[in-house]
Amino acid sequence: MVVDASPVKETIEPGQFFNIKCGESYFPLLRRPFSIYKINDTTLEFMYLVKGAGTKYLTRLETGDKVNLFGPLGKPFSLEQSYQTILLVARGVGIATLAALAQKAAQDGIRAVAILSARTTNDLLAAQELQEFGAEVYKVTEEEGTSDVANVRKMVNQIMIEHPIDAVFTCGSKRLSILLQDMIKENHIPGQIALEEHMGCAMGVCYACVCDVKEEDAVHSVKVCKDGPVFPLEKVVLK
Numbered sequence: 001m002v003v004d005a006s007p008v009k010e011t012i013e014p015g016q017f018f019n020i021k022c023g024e025s026y027f028p029l030l031r032r033p034f035s036i037y038k039i040n041d042t043t044l045e046f047m048y049l050v051k052g053a054g055t056k057y058l059t060r061l062e063t064g065d066k067v068n069l070f071g072p073l074g075k076p077f078s079l080e081q082s083y084q085t086i087l088l089v090a091r092g093v094g095i096a097t098l099a100a101l102a103q104k105a106a107q108d109g110i111r112a113v114a115i116l117s118a119r120t121t122n123d124l125l126a127a128q129e130l131q132e133f134g135a136e137v138y139k140v141t142e143e144e145g146t147s148d149v150a151n152v153r154k155m156v157n158q159i160m161i162e163h164p165i166d167a168v169f170t171c172g173s174k175r176l177s178i179l180l181q182d183m184i185k186e187n188h189i190p191g192q193i194a195l196e197e198h199m200g201c202a203m204g205v206c207y208a209c210v211c212d213v214k215e216e217d218a219v220h221s222v223k224v225c226k227d228g229p230v231f232p233l234e235k236v237v238l239k
């Protein structure tokens with residue numbers, strides 16, 4: 001979904017999201033959160049998977065219709081200027097938030113290598129867009145029997161031999177995020193994860209999107225909408 005973003009005056013960063021009203025009346029009552037997929041001069045793009053009432057409503061919008069966006073919300077990814085190569089690992093529609101990061105990396109002269117995972121080759125999203133941003137893209141699917149954790153570990157190891165990776169970014173898969181937690185620890189590099197918990201208000205009031213992070217051996221709860229959705233990968237409690 002491409003929207004005219006000229007009324008949005010705030011700076012919009014990859015990793016942030018908008019809470020979108022998905023209906024004309026009170027149903028569905030709650031807005032739905034969607035990551036920013038592409039940030040253009042005057043437009044913003046969202047990529048969404050049709051799941052229920054809210055996303056079905058979005059499919060019925062036509063060119064020229066108005067959409068009610070609330071945002072930008074949340075903490076963005078942090079892309080250090082010292083990074084030369086970053087690794088992006090996305091499962092399914094999790095690529096929506098990482099594509100904007102690949103776009104920014106390209107603008108900042110940072111090379112991106114991406115592993116996209118999906119059930120079938122048809123479900124592999126945004127590969128072409130990532131390649132247009134100059135990213136080197138690897139694809140894994142259940143259909144081809146390549147998406148299991150052991151194979152992705154092998155691929156990440158190989159990528160790390162070919163290019164020194166300065167940081168890892170992920171979204172969309174718990175099992176791949178757990179794998180990457182191990183791998184960033186083994187390789188002493190930082191990682192960031194964008195979480196997609198179910199949200200209520202998206203303003204830090206309702207506590208619907210709480211998750212656990214571990215800091216100095218103490219586990220405490222954080223709100224994905226306000227403290228995230230991007231968190232240091234090593235801190236998020238996934239197991």
Ligand SMILES: Cc1cc2nc3c(=O)[nH]c(=O)nc-3n(C[C@H](O)[C@H](O)[C@H](O)COP(=O)(O)OP(=O)(O)OC[C@H]3O[C@@H](n4cnc5c(N)ncnc54)[C@H](O)[C@@H]3O)c2cc1C
Nearest residue numbers: 032033034035047048049051052053054055096196197198
């Ligand atoms: C910060 C953030 C960014 C997101 N970005 C994107 C994006 O870029 N593209 C995209 O397609 N989706 C994204 N999502 C998920 C998206 O918000 C949900 O898919 C959407 O709210 C579903 O609304 P619905 O009314 O169509 O479906 P509903 O009727 O609300 O739900 C349909 C099904 O989806 C499940 N579901 C609902 N909300 C979520 C959720 N937040 N996470 C996981 N499953 C959910 C429900 O359990 C149900 O099984 C994001 C979520 C968050 C929190």
